[in-house]
Amino acid sequence: MAGKRGLIMGLANNRSIAWGIAKALHAQGAEIALSYQGEALKKRVEPLAAEIGSDFLVECDVGDEAAMDQTFAEIKQRWGKLDFVVHAIGFSNKEELEGRYINTTRDNFKLTMDISVYSFTAVAKRAEELMSEGGSLLTLTYYGAEKYVPNYNVMGVAKAALEASVRYLATDLGTKGIRVNAISAGAIKTLAASGISGLRDMLHWQEANAPLRRNVTIDDVGGAALYLLSDLSSGVSGEIHHVDAGFNIIGMRVLDEPAA
Ligand code: NAD
Secondary structure (H helix, E strand, O other), X not given: OOOOEEEEEOXXXXXOHHHHHHHHHHHOOOEEEEEEOOHHHHHHHHHHHHHOOOOOEEEOXXXXXXXXXXXXXXXXXXXXXXXXXXXXXXOOOHHHOOOOHHHXXXXXXXXXXXXXXXXXXXXXXXXXXXXXXXXEEEXXXXXXXXXXXXXXXHHHHHHHHHHHHHHHHHHHHHOOOEEEEEEEEOOOOOOOHHHOOOHHHHHHHHHHHOXXXXXXXXXXXXXXXXXXXXXXXXXXOOOEEEEOOOXXXXXXXXXXXXXX
16 A cells, blocks of 8 residues: 555544554555544544554544535645545434334434435545546445344445445446445444444344354454455455455354354
8 A cells, every 4th residue: 555545534433443444554554644523533533643653634524515625625735636535434313223213203314314325425526536546435334234133223224325325436436447345344342333222232143143253343344445445456346345254144043152
């Protein structure tokens, strides 16, 4: 990744998937800009940025068009171009990440779709202008897009739309040499995931039934992201790549005990 420059959006703390990705990219020589949601997160993000040798921090709420414009204007001014963008952002009101999906309100449906889905398209639109030599865009999704997962509710509907966006964006941007992919990560205990009711059950079920009989880490995701953001995956676009210890291939409860 030496000589490549990219923006990672969605770093909240050292448990964030964005952090696993940032570490993996930094280890391979990438130059990284980080965006964070609001002033409150700044003090958490600053020391992490320093750890990966970055002083390029931008505050950006992706629900705010002006903030998005400002973020990409700053990148244009400082770097002139971009090689990759990581979108590790999702949001839904916690009260609706439990119980029945049918109770989702119109307001939270719109908010969830706006922050978790539309924002990736808004990012792609702005990144395109800075990727005249091609590039790689990556977002994060979850298995609840494909199958019913208890309590995931409107987030599952949003992730299904996000995965469809990956295919449309990949085709829109393909002629410019810009690749668009998603990683479907297994459940990991992060700030965002803690808002989902029954996360402990999800983690336990996954660990007991995934082919690798373990949960994944942010470093597992970081390794796969490195591949998708580097030239190693030059022929890959529009892909939803599972990093879930194989959990998605299982059709029924696995009967043995997790490996000791
Ligand atoms: P996290 O809480 O560390 O990261 C979520 C980030 O989204 C935070 O940095 C938060 O500030 C940001 N965000 C929310 N609303 C925003 C807004 N309006 N503007 C800008 N940023 C905003 O949790 P995470 O698990 O690392 O989540 C990263 C991505 O990975 C999300 O898309 C999530 O859905 C996805 N994902 C997570 C898991 C999991 O189990 N943790 C599994 C699969 C996919």
